[in-house]
Amino acid sequence: MDTENDPRKIIEVINPADGSLIGTVPAGTAADVGAAVDDASGALAKWSSLLPRERGKKLFNAAAAIRKDKDRLAALLTSEQGKPLAESKNEIMGCANVLEYYASISGSITGEALPRSDYGYSFTIKKPLGVCGAIIPWNMPALIMAWKTGPALVAGNALIVKPATSTPLTCMEMASLIHGTGIPEEILRVIPGSGDEVGNAIAAHPKIRAVSFTGSTETGKIVEKAACGTGKHLTLELGGSDPMIVCDDAGIAAAAAGAAAGRFYNCGQTCTAVKRLYVFESIADEFMKALESAVTGIKIGNGLSPGVRMGPMSSSTGRERIEEIIDSVRNSGDGEITRGGRIPEGADYEKGFFYEPTIVAGVSGESRLMKEEVFGPVLPVSVVPGMNEAIEAANSTRYGLGASVWTKSIGRAVRAAEEIDAGIVWINRHLKIPPEVPFGGEKASGTGRENGIYAPERYMTEKTVIVSP
Template sequence: MREDDIRSITTSGEQIRVVNPATGGVVGEVPAGGKAAVAAAVDAAEAAQAGWAKRDPRERGKILGEGARIIRAQTDALAALLTAEQGKPLHEARNEIQGCANVLEYYHSVSGSIRGECLPLSSYGLAYVLKEPVGVCGAIIPWNMPVLIFAWKLCPPLVAGNAVVVKPASSTPLTTMRIADILEAAGLPAGVLQVVTGTGASAGAALAATPSLGHLSFTGDTKTGEEVSQAAGRNGVPVTLELGGSDAMIVCRDADLHAAAAGAVAGRFYNCGQTCTAVKRVIVDASVKEQFTRMLCEKAAGIAVGDGSRPGVGMGPLNNAPARDGIRRMVDACLSAGEGTLLCGGGIPDGAHYEKGLFYEPTIVSDLPDDSVLLNTEVFGPVLPVISAESLDDAIRIANSTRYGLGASVWTHDIKTAMLASSQLDAGIVWVNQHLRIPPDVPFGGMKASGTGRENGSGAFDPYLRSKTVLVRS
């Protein structure tokens, strides 16, 4: 698909240009909405709320199922648009589009599970508990996995009977808007889903400060999440926050080192390292560190970096200039200060075809000091530190030493080791002999500075329903 074919969203007024991070070309334009646009969207959603809430949850779920069917039929076109605006390779974009459809299908399948309670109480008569929608809900979507996280945040409130106002990231709004159109074509009533485009400082801040929301869900960095939580809290709006992470991957001495090295490279460099639950630190038993590190570097060297729309590309560009420049500054500062050993990468790839894009090489470093910025902040890009541990206890201590607690993995053939590590790691999700993949059936979220609340699974309905108790005495 040529960029001219998808430059389709233009309106009058101030616009935001959506730029292809691999080429610098303009993919499209969207309105630069702010406080007034958010207020209008919330009003329209409130007008549609009552009718939507009266529908049976199974009927609401069927619309999601039909939306998934249409999305699957349009996978190639949607993936091309996602690659153009986000930068990820086409095969990763297709996986994300299919993942979005998976989430819609899952919530279609569990849409009949919303239940109240009936309690015969001898002293009071009959008590029953109704589950009602909380009202218009807000969702703020990041740019790294915009389509998948859109589905995570949209499906539970919709099935629960709420209207939703969504604010996509300003650099990746186009595929989200296209899928919103698909859901309307699938039968979603007009007004139930509102998409407001704009920057985080304008539209995002306005949505977070809206007092009438029944719930607000945000995915993004920890600092912004704290600001969103404070803005919502001033109005008593409850929030779900999925924030930053510094996910540790523990490689034990008995692990399948080839599988673990492949898992580390896939888990770190997928989406150019721009994934909340990416492998951000590898903690490997000292007895196998040299062998394992050699495998890592060999596999990283085989990653083809380039425009994600081209065949054979394994890693695309970073999504935006601040992201790429921030990674470059961090790595350069550490190396200039004599911190760590650069094993591979560490710069912008050579070649004229890289000059217009936001590319950075797959980078692996080792021997970093404990206080290195590369170990203690969320590095949202293709940089992988390797840390040596003397024992499992030492590895768990290192893994838990940051302020984050989103995800972690342990690689071992010993089930006792796996269970022990899983119970002691400060993480909302722990993988064993795998990393990164999250099915829609299970709860997902973090602890510590990585957020509050959970998305996915049938429990994701809970924030979007309120209980009303009725006591009947004849």
């Protein structure tokens, strides 16, 4: 059901494992955004006047509240998004980790002083921007909300959050817990609603000073256009088609397990998932056997069921796109589907949006699987002669979010880190990102960085004061 256009202005939240209705929330409007901006503007003076470490203490308390309620939040996240319960618990704990990290660095938010014999003294004061906005995707709603909430609030701003219409419940529950620890509702407001209505209002509002958006490259362009002329600070974490390169000196079993985990985590619906796999020719046969074995153990089902490692896709439209792509592969003959490639059979799968873990071997560089961002459980594999060809293929798309190289050679690792066009390059692992390190993309994968010690500065402005004797 297209709840975004529902004349009753109600968003229905559907469990993607069985199609059941798990909740409804009112759909926000542009007027709601305007009212939230006014409320935040009135509360900002008190919030921003707190010492940064006092704001940090409140974030620390918020993290503790989320940890305490992790089981309920994880079950809710699985019910609305579909991922296995273990993945949801990791995400909720990751959310708490992020808030704790920004609490820990809150005392590091300082200005600078510079004596000048010809001027006197100059001081640079860091000030919060004011009211900011965050637009959250459906695939990792809790974690990405924390990525944006932590630095914005610790820097002294107010934040208006728009969650995805398919996954608003966990974000709203997290906000409620955060409010209960002393952070005012006016300072953190969650407004569910459509991108056309609420998202556009956040991007275009002249009093919202910064927007951090995570989502597709195409939607990012819409956000950028809506914000044009408003002077906003923009952080855009957009799509990706992350390559993974397996060299001939890699640990085969570890690389195969890494590829399976990196592709099929969250049913392949992660921006930094392994989306293109390049294997050196000399080890291709051995690696493919190991990969098939690693994927064989992935149990599909309702994410709330014990032992499930891969839940459903988050929506019927997402699965339909995967079906269409796989049909085009079959029709073109560009690749051999060696595993999966269909909807699983059985009563347990009839009402949900399930799709089998799929491996496509022998894929050419011109295939849709290598050129587009495939957001689902499909892993295309291409065999390459060596490192030169692997790096060239890795850089052959418009994306540049993440990449990984699996090798025991320091020289190869350094070369890959330097030459691959990506915001993050992993060596002998893929996917996980600690809150201490900057994260973002190159090319069509976005602009700006989230996480790390400098993230609060993206929500601040500098004022210079020159004092002459």
